[in-house]
Amino acid sequence: MGEGSIRSHIRRLxxxxxxxxxxxxxxxxxxxxxxxxxxxxxxxxxxxxxxFRIARVFxxxxxxxxxxxx
Amino acid sequence: MSLGEMSQTRRRAWLAxxxxxxxxxxxxxxxxxxxxxxxxxxxxxxxxxxxxxxxFGFLGYWLSLWLTRQRKGEPPVADxxxxxxxxxxxxxxxxxxxxxIFAFAITLWTVYESAGTLPVGWMWFxxxxxxxxxxxxxxxxxxxxxxxxxGHG
Numbered sequence: 001m002g003e004g005s006i007r008s009h010i011r012r013l014x015x016x017x018x019x020x021x022x023x024x025x026x027x028x029x030x031x032x033x034x035x036x037x038x039x040x041x042x043x044x045x046x047x048x049x050x051x052f053r054i055a056r057v058f059x060x061x062x063x064x065x066x067x068x069x070x
Numbered sequence: 071m072s073l074g075e076m077s078q079t080r081r082r083a084w085l086a087x088x089x090x091x092x093x094x095x096x097x098x099x100x101x102x103x104x105x106x107x108x109x110x111x112x113x114x115x116x117x118x119x120x121x122x123x124x125x126f127g128f129l130g131y132w133l134s135l136w137l138t139r140q141r142k143g144e145p146p147v148a149d150x151x152x153x154x155x156x157x158x159x160x161x162x163x164x165x166x167x168x169x170x171i172f173a174f175a176i177t178l179w180t181v182y183e184s185a186g187t188l189p190v191g192w193m194w195f196x197x198x199x200x201x202x203x204x205x206x207x208x209x210x211x212x213x214x215x216x217x218x219x220x221g222h223g
Contacts, residue, residue: 023145031149034077038151043220047150 007067011040013058029053078138078147079155080216085134087209093127094202107191120198127205151219159211166207171200 014020022036029036030053038044039054046054046066055065076084100119101110110116140147174196182188 027145030146032077032146032152034080035149035151038220041220043218044151050150 005042005069006045007042007069008039009065009067010036010054013060013065017058025054025057028057077152077216078140079152079212081138082134083159083209083212083216085138085209086131087206087213089130089134090127090202090205090209093123093130094199094206096126097123097198097202101191101195107189107195110189110191110194117194120194124198124201127202131205155212155215155219158215159208162211162215163204163208166211167200167204170203171196174199 010025014022014025022033022040026033026036029050031050035044035046035050039046048062051062051066055062058065097120100116100123101107104110104113104116104119138147178188178192
């Protein structure tokens with residue numbers, strides 16, 4: 001069975017939230033700026049805990065931030 | 071990308087690769103320029119030079135860990151992605167070292183099979199070389215895996 005992939009809307013959401021920087025989002029979500037960059041580029045699939053923390057920063061549900069492309 | 075923009079994992083991997091490559095070069099020069107495995111058992115100066123190369127590698131590596139440590143008040147310098155990269159790099163390093171030692175041992179076997187004995191200096195080379203190979207391989211594997219996950223955006 002294929003793994004599918006996860007697409008994130010982080011870049012768009014950052015700009016919709018006052019042009020939040022990657023560093024700012026990283027600090028609020030408790031990860032590194034490089035991980036935010038990797039998520040935006042689709043190179044890294046986050047753990048559930050990190051996905052929830054990022055969604056919480058934007059005040060959204062996890063499915064509003066990440067999309068499963070199976 | 072400047073050193074300051076890199077993640078802690080990437081910075082450490084670069085430093086480890088450079089430090090251990092220098093140590094490996096010093097070790098190889100000591101071993102081969104001094105006559106290879108022949109006469110190594112009686113040559114204490116080459117033993118010392120090899121130990122110095124290894125000490126340089128370990129001390130340099132520990133110093134790099136200290137220099138790139140998490141400082142108070144700083145945002146997180148490592149997270150789950152870094153742990154994943156390091157874990158996968160360790161797996162790759164294990165395979166590289168196993169293959170390296172196997173290939174080296176089989177080569178010795180092939181070369182010295184008919185003689186029935188081999189210069190004991192090769193054992194010294196294998197012991198020190200395995201440490202250096204593991205350290206360089208770990209750094210390089212970390213850099214490759216970090217690059218693949220696209221953490222530079």
